Amino acid sequence: MSPEQLLGSVDFPEDDVVVADFEAGVGTLTRLGEEHVDTVVIVVEATPKSLEVGARAAALASERTVARIVVVANRIRHDEDLETVKAAFPGMEVVGVPHDPKIVEADRKGVAPIDLDPNGPAVLALIGLASTLIPTSN
């Protein structure tokens, strides 16, 4: 099954959460039907190429029935980086994630960033984002 077929499958349990790490680029989004996802998280860096892919993803997500679109401004080194991303996505929700060498270290070691440095700035920013994505279960 392709990712988009799977996400459209009728027997997906309603209370479960699926977090789908899509292929690089916007290919899967172009093939995605209506109501296959509830939330699209667009990860960008403050570089022209990354913002361009992000803008296409935002346009495609906006054409679909998506309850929420969140832009993650990743590897923020200066305030200007965050401003650059916000300017590229006017009126949209943008969450900044700071540059954090521990993420690179986790990649190098082949371990989970949330295990290597659970209180690092990047991990904490992403935990903060995650906690806004679904209503609390209790």
Added chain:
Amino acid sequence: MKLAVVGKGGSGKTTTSSVIARTLARSGRAVVALDCDSNPNLGISLGVGDEETERLVSMRQALDEGEEEHANNWDTLISRYGSDGPDGVRLAVVSRIDNPEPG
């Protein structure tokens, strides 16, 4: 609840997906992480380890080569081809990986 994480290769999609999946699992939700990337390494960022990640990728390759019957619904895919990860996150590799695009 279905979340899709998208972006240019190398933007940090996989790290973002992994922290979101682990955090939601810690909050008590049943979480399935789907690796749809043609360069599948979500398992490593989730903390499943490179051996188990590689095993799941091989299983996906076997599916593509017709060695295994295709999973035809959600439950089959997750129960037969998924793997249990830290915090109870269940991981499945669903990308086609015969023509990987450069990350």
